[in-house]
Amino acid sequence: MKKPSKLEAINLDAYYGDFHALKSINVAMEEKAVTAFIGPSGCGKSTFLRTFNRMNDYIDGFRIDGQILLDGRDIYANDVQVDELRKEVGMVFQKPNPFPKSIFENVVYGLRIQGIKDKKILQETCEKSLRQAAIWDEVKDKLDKSALALSGGQQQRLCIARALAIQPSVILMDEPASALDPISSAKIEELIYELKKDYTIVIVTHNMQQAGRVSDYTAFFYMGELVEYAKTKTMFTSPHDTRTQNYITGRFG
Amino acid sequence: MTNSEKNRLKDKAFQVFGVFCTFIGLVVLAIFLIDIVIEGIARIDWDFLTSLPSRRAASAGILTAWAGTIWILILSALIAFPLGIAAGVYLEEYAKKTKLSNFLEINIANLAGVPSIIYGLLGLELFVRFMKLGGSLLAGALTLSLLILPIIIVTTREAIRAVPRTIRDGSFALGASKWQTVWYQVLPSSFGGILTGVILALSRAVGEAAPLIVIGALAYVPFVPSSPMDEFTVLPIQIFNWTSRPQAAFLTNAAAAIIILLLITFLLNGVAVYLRHRQQKKIKW
């Protein structure tokens, strides 16, 4: 049985000024599944990922044509509030970027800016999110310590906890493990595996093994085009396009 | 002599020359300081700090002058601090890269280089005459605020720019608005740097005499100002006044007042250095 699609791009073109970064992309992503974006550097993976929470809005000269649908609703429509969208679509970045505040304040930041002040709600959310991100046991005794004192891997899981705290339904991850050591990286992968029970996850990665391990679907991009999109198993065993094949087998990129 | 020996010799020669140049500035400054201290230090006592000005050098004090300086310092800070930060935040975080914002930017940089006496003339026209503030503390503080505003704007922008893009992205991605991101992330992280800039700007303002003389600050004020609308004098004007008298005793007074003015400046700079140091220790990206 096919699950409904959570995220969908329809004839999506994206431009940085004159530069055509994404070329008529059509793709539908399944709910509560992990979709991996792969492709050589500069092919537009991050650009595409960032259209789902409209993070590109801040870049001068950036514009899109076409539609991005979240639960069937166009997120670039005029009546969409960006802050509401981002409560629904969380994001984790390549480099862990904890705020220079305490661990606790990092996790509840998303709630605070929504105006939530209730101590009990904040504390409960903090614990729940940290547990979900599999970092609770490591930090439970130092919630009031600076988040900058954590290791890189811990910081990244903290950033995931921070994204979970506002209860999104989609989590975007742009190379979340590329700046981490192999053990931390493995922890993030395990975490993604756990999280996909409740969340729709889109992850950009340069690591083919990682894409193979964590994702259900894979999309291969090349120079702004979506070359191939299929179940990960299918793509890795019998890719259609020669470019996909070359990339997966490491012949370029 | 081989070529490489020649090069080494040149290298050495330049080093010596460089050291000489560095020291020349320091030595001149040191001689000046020592001279001032020898001349003035004995003159500083409680009476000197708490006496009103007088025509007799021996009984003249700098109470009104340093009180005026402190007044000016605080008023200028209150005026220039919010304006400068707001302008810096706007230019750095909000302004789109348009022709207008380019124009504004270039002109702010230019303003920082305008001679202070020109600001005095502007203050005279705008605050003293047009706004009818007279030669009051408020008119003086407004004038000096204009003078230091460009410096504050520039340092604010630098401090804000030092906050990494990734922090802003993290905040936006959690649904924060631009204003919330500035308020909760950017300003707290850059506050030390901004404060440092503001204090350094103020320490420049403390030393200014020319623009205040132009707007009509007086050398002789027989009372301590008690409101922003009062007439006033400041230490640099008092010093200027004393150094232009023929009697040697007044020169001694001037030297003593210079020591006090330098102390205030060093104190401000010390606070700025301390704040910057603490900021660097607290936040390592």
Ligand SMILES: Nc1ncnc2c1ncn2[C@@H]1O[C@H](COP(=O)(O)OP(=O)(O)OP(=O)(O)O)[C@@H](O)[C@H]1O
């Ligand atoms: N802010 C920007 N302004 C102009 N061009 C940009 C900007 N950001 C990205 N680009 C261009 O858009 C193209 C796609 O960039 P993008 O960051 O999406 O690539 P990517 O697939 O994520 O690469 P990587 O694997 O290196 O992260 C690149 O050619 C890049 O030069």
Ligand SMILES: [Mg+2]
């Ligand atoms: Mg990228």
